[in-house]
Amino acid sequence: MKQSQLFNKTIKTAPREEESINAKLLIRAGFIHKEMAGVWSFLPLGLRVIRKIENIIREEMNAIGGQELLMTVLQPKSLWQETGRWSNGMEAIIYKVENGEIGLGPTHEEEVCDIARTLIKSKDDLPLYLYQIQSKFRKEPRAKSGLLRCREFEMKDLYSFHSSQKDFEKYYEVVKKSYFKIFKKFGLNPFLTQASGGEFTKDFTHEFQVLSQSGEDKIIYCPSSHFSQNKEISKVKAGDKCPLCSKILKQGDAIEVGNIFPLKDKFSKKMNLSFFDEKGEKRNVMMGCYGIGVSRIMGTIVEIYHDQNGIIWPKEVAPFSVHLIPIEISNSKVKKTTEKIYQNLQERNIDILYDDRQNKSPGEKFAEADLIGIPFRIVISEKTLKTNCLELKKRGSAKKELIKINDIFKKLNV
């Protein structure tokens, strides 16, 4: 895409009210627009990142048997009354309209059970894995950390349905593995952290916690990842020995980027979600639910991957892979070579942003490129063309390489 055509303007200073690194950088670089506390629009550059995050998650959910559906924001009170959570559990966070008769879905256990019970009749209908990628709404008095804690936010929520607790436990391990694969693609290394189940289950659950000073959770963890507990429930503390190895436990602030809840029959029992087993006996379906915060992931990545100049996107989620910047674009040889490379890279399906703007100095272009944070920067100038070269720089690295023009495809692995 040509940068002159992109709906994007960077700004030098973030609004004073923003405290979090992710909000400051994402606003300055033109990825998001604030509607109000905890409510953000995604501008074209930001939506590109969201779509890449979604697609990575979608691919992995499909790979573990997930079937995508799309549930609703508006949910009837009657559904929530079946489980009692309307007035006992979720009442503080559900937005309500129509004189309190309709809620905006803060989560979808009730709705997915209602859908599943229309179809699950016998053991043959199990197991079943349903997921969606959808906007959720929660009252949130502390919406101050950019995309990390929002009132409107995008989530992937997977729900699994099983004929036995044992079958659930097997799938729980499958999802765990899938989650680590997903987070690795995002460049995140979360600690699998034991935590309380809150309004979802009386059992312990697993949170995926990424160490970050901006995190609102505190975890007690083993530096070799043998152990991690949310401080809220932990009986050990920093300085203690890890119960599973000899390492010394540490305490750290962390962001919860995902979670998995063993629900057992908590919801199915109350909502009459059952099946007939081989003996013709009626039994409750066993369930699990598994979340990943899509927009929160975007914020977390920025919290982890940035420097004083801007964002440093991991390549799997970057809005573009290559930022192509000609210097002296008025020089016809520079322009011609740049446009040829632009075309060649596009033909190789490389997401490329071509800074074709004439009214910006090289210094301004470089500063904006650093702020936006595209993984590879290619600079072409009269000087580089003297040796038939272009300059390649990886965002986040100081090293600039002069590369022969014909070698660029090999260098970028395309």
Next chain:
Amino acid sequence: MKQSQLFNKTIKTAPREEESINAKLLIRAGFIHKEMAGVWSFLPLGLRVIRKIENIIREEMNAIGGQELLMTVLQPKSLWQETGRWSNGMEAIIYKVENGEIGLGPTHEEEVCDIARTLIKSKDDLPLYLYQIQSKFRKEPRAKSGLLRCREFEMKDLYSFHSSQKDFEKYYEVVKKSYFKIFKKFGLNPFLTQASGGEFTKDFTHEFQVLSQSGEDKIIYCPSSHFSQNKEISKVKAGDKCPLCSKILKQGDAIEVGNIFPLKDKFSKKMNLSFFDEKGEKRNVMMGCYGIGVSRIMGTIVEIYHDQNGIIWPKEVAPFSVHLIPIEISNSKVKKTTEKIYQNLQERNIDILYDDRQNKSPGEKFAEADLIGIPFRIVISEKTLKTNCLELKKRGSAKKELIKINDIFKKLNV
């Protein structure tokens, strides 16, 4: 995909409360699930159709310079007060939360102007075309016609920003052409219909109206498409001569599947969305907005394309292209051939649904296939294999063709 794995169950009779054809068929075939009046979840089969509709629209919006962004459901009252529509125009349809301080977006003119004014400064920033595909919310007492009139529904909304009315008018024609291209892919032939601008503009607008007995609008139209007006504003009537040709005008019920509004500076003036022209003078941005109801399109297609046995999806939006049905799947030759064809078609990127279920009779399978409405049905049985053939049938046609197995790819154009 194997049908045994698909989260889908068809039912023989639609719920009594449903009156519309699209709701009856989409529920019976397992595409949608009703949460409450005018609020529908999309089951895996239904979401496949929605995604195809979205992608056709997205491709065409990008082709006419549109940049996709994603705005929010929650919108602050203050934004709506700038144009006065909070209490004068939209008050009857906006759902409100937080003591009436926040609305659920019924449309996004205010929000998109707020975003655009942070970036539009000079004439160089124009024209600009922004669109999104997103859920909208409107209070709707008459939500009785399936996907045709909903309280929560998906829409594509494009907004264009121009430095002059003339430039807007040029783009208006571009979008008109693009819309006809899009609707053609959906198998719809709308009449471009003059109508009133409602809360959007004092000018006339254009609605894209598809003739259908389920339509809630009435249009006066020329059978040769030279003329069409919404009856609400029309000064002619059925039986009159078309003002533009000699044909006799007709009256018909119609579904509004899209609309385009010339907004001029109605919003930009009130929201201070302006730019500096060449002379350094401040001028209001001229605007247009252009909607297509994504979920309504799905309902409209079913209203138009069905017979007494079920849905007949046009191939561009069908959940799958081919329905592969083996008879006597217990016969090893039938099974082996079927699975080979299944694999071969998948390798050719054909969306294929393979009915591998063992516990259904051929009659049941055929009835379900007709109900679901996939464009091509391939049947393989001992009998067809005797002549090394399979049976091909187009949904909606009575004709069954015996085709040599090796000719199937040519026949399907893959």
